[in-house]
Amino acid sequence: MLFNPNYISGLVQADGSFFVTISKNPKSKYGLRIRATFTITQNLDSIGILEQVQSYFKCGNVFINKKRGSAEFVVSSILDLQKWIIPHFINYPLHCSKQRSFLIFLSIVDLLDKKAHYNKEVFASLIKMAFTMNEVTNRGSESLEELLGFLGSETFQIEIKEPKIKDYPLNSHFLVGLIEGDGSFHISFKARKVLDFGFHITQHISSLPLLEKIQQLLGCGTLQNKSQTVIRFQIDSLNAIQQNLIPFMSKHQLHSVKSEHFSIFKQVINLVNLKEHQTNEGFLKIVNLAYNMNLEGKRRKLTKEEYLKSVDLEAPFYRRSQESGGVGITIKSGEGLFIYCFL
Known part of the structure; x- marks a missing residue:
């Protein structure tokens, strides 16, 4: 299966990296070696995506x-x-x-190809460009000064030009690729059998304009600052999830384990719409289907067994309750509406 090119760009927006490594090498000119690299990282269970990407790029x-x-x-x-x-x-x-990272990367690769880095001033500019490529970096000013020291103190004053970032419309396939990498479909299991449905995409604060475009394309959702450097687009309204998010995602294909997550997410919402959650058997079906959906439930405070026990549905009881009934189910929608159903 060949991926849509915009899907690949969206995946790279989430999980791709353009970076330049600079290492000490006594055999290289100025005692430093510079190397440009492009990567995409995925969980091991999504290695098939990378193999398809490799096929697409032919390298x-x-x-x-x-x-x-x-x-x-x-x-x-x-x-x-x-x-x-x-x-x-x-x-x-x-x-x-x-x-921005890509544009700096492009300039560095062009200079390396032309062997321009054999010039001391150009090499110094490449080092400075490499240190400004990514918003999140563990490279510090001390490391920069140390590397420039190989070239001489006169290179400290060299200035580099900031690339001009262009504004492009958001492509729907790009958004699917971004969701593949950074999107999350989640179902919260709370006390008193409360279910919360949600979807979010988390990004660095510099990507606020992109999240605003996502909000506009999907026609729903809110933007929440999670910290000084992190912002999140999220949809908490069950109505918006059903009317906006699910129809959009149903038109496009995910390719990783996230495809399974979306399928479960949609199944549980359908079970709620059919009111199957109002029976012991139906609610247990939802728990068994979705509780360990993301990361095998590792981020939940309670294990599935502990949660069932906390809502009085531990194993010895719920096996009998499938025939006897007698439990209350509470479903909470994104608009804050509570529906209490007693059997």
């Missing part, structure tokens, strides 16, 4: 890190970067800070 390698449970598509050949990677993102552009 690169896929590496597995079993210890981290991840896989990574990597391209570091200047020839491949110029022939396959860079043209793609010129034709199917990224947004906000990721676009």
Whole structure:
């Protein structure tokens, strides 16, 4: 299956990285080696996506890190970067800070290809450009000064130009790729059998314009500041989820385990619409179907067994209750409406 090019750009917006490594190497000119690399990282269970991406770009390698449970598509050949990677993102552009990183990356790759970095001043500018590429970095000013010290103190004053970020309309396939990487369909199981449905995409604050476009394209949702550097687009209204989000996602295909998450998410909402949650058997079906949907339930405060016990549906009881009934179910929609159903 060939991916839509905009889907790939959306996936890179979420899980891709353009970066430049600078390492000490006594055999290299000025004692430093510079290397440009493009990567996309996924959980190991989504390695198939990276293999499809590799097929699309006709270059690169896929590496597995079993210890981290991840896989990574990597391209570091200047020839491949110029022939396959860079043209793609010129034709199917990224947004906000990721676009900025790409434009700096493009300039660095161009200078490396021309061997311009053999000039001391150009090499110094490449180092400074590399240090400004990404919003989140562990590179500090001390590391920058140390590297520039290999080239001489006169290079400290070299200034670099800030790339001009362009504003592009949001493509629906791009959004699906972004959701593949950074989107989350979630169902909260609360006390007294309260179910909350939600969807969110979390980004660095610099991507606020992108989240505003998502809000406009889907015609719903809110923007919430999670910290000084993190912002989230979220849909908490069950009505908006059913009328806006589900119809949009049903027109497009996800390719990772997130496809299964969306399927479960939609199934549970359908069960609620059919009022199957109003029976012991139906509510237990929902718990068994969705409680461990994301990360096998590792982020939940209670295990599935502990939750069932907390709502008086622990295993010895609920096996008998399928025939006897006699439990109250509370469903909470995004608008704050509570519906109490007693059997």
